[in-house]
Amino acid sequence: MTSPNTTPARAGRERICTQCGATYRSQRNSSLYCSPACRKKANRGTAPTGGPAAGPAGFTVITKALLVAGYVGPITGGKPVPVYALTVPFEHALDELSFQFNRKGWGYISRDEFTEALRSDGIQGFATRSPAAVEEKRWQDRQRQREKRAT
Structure with missing residues (x-):
């Protein structure tokens, strides 16, 4: 019998989305956005709406x-x-x-x-x-x- 998987379902580093300022867990070190929608908004040039959480970009x-x-x-x-x-x-x-x-x-x-x-x-x-x-x-x-x- 194999041991149960002890890894959490959403493992990864906690990050802040540079577009909306939301906190999310990233699977990659290079991710900047919490979702494809935020990534697309940033690529289209929509201004970030994150406020203080978005840092200097907001x-x-x-x-x-x-x-x-x-x-x-x-x-x-x-x-x-x-x-x-x-x-x-x-x-x-x-x-x-x-x-x-x-x-x-x-x-x-x-x-x-x-x-x-x-x-x-x-x-x-x-x-x-x-x-x-x-x-x-x-x-x-x-x-x-x-x-x-x-x-």
């Missing part, structure tokens, strides 16, 4: 411009989906992008429009301190309090 024009300028970048290499964040303070990114858009004649970008583009694409805000730096600051504050109490 970003809005504003976020793509920030990505090209280096003001947005991946902050984690998350397995299913990397997390993107501003690499400069919000005000700096808004000012620079407004300047570039005005220079090219594309018009003015309002603060609300900029904020909505970042929110819809899942871009996190700029953080100046790493977790290690935050912990160092707490330690220094505790040391100062101990010194005050000792004197």
Whole structure:
């Protein structure tokens, strides 16, 4: 008697479809789409609809411009989906992008429009301190309090 097959019915690596942003299991390392329909849509030139899950391909024009300028970048290499964040303070990114858009004649970008583009694409805000730096600051504050109490 043979042993039962212990392999799951849908073995493979979990991936994100570059067209629709859906999570699927791929049998091949080179697959980009969850279905033939998504593959055909991409070949026809239909814009990706994946949003943040589709990564840079699904970003809005504003976020793509920030990505090209280096003001947005991946902050984690998350397995299913990397997390993107501003690499400069919000005000700096808004000012620079407004300047570039005005220079090219594309018009003015309002603060609300900029904020909505970042929110819809899942871009996190700029953080100046790493977790290690935050912990160092707490330690220094505790040391100062101990010194005050000792004197």
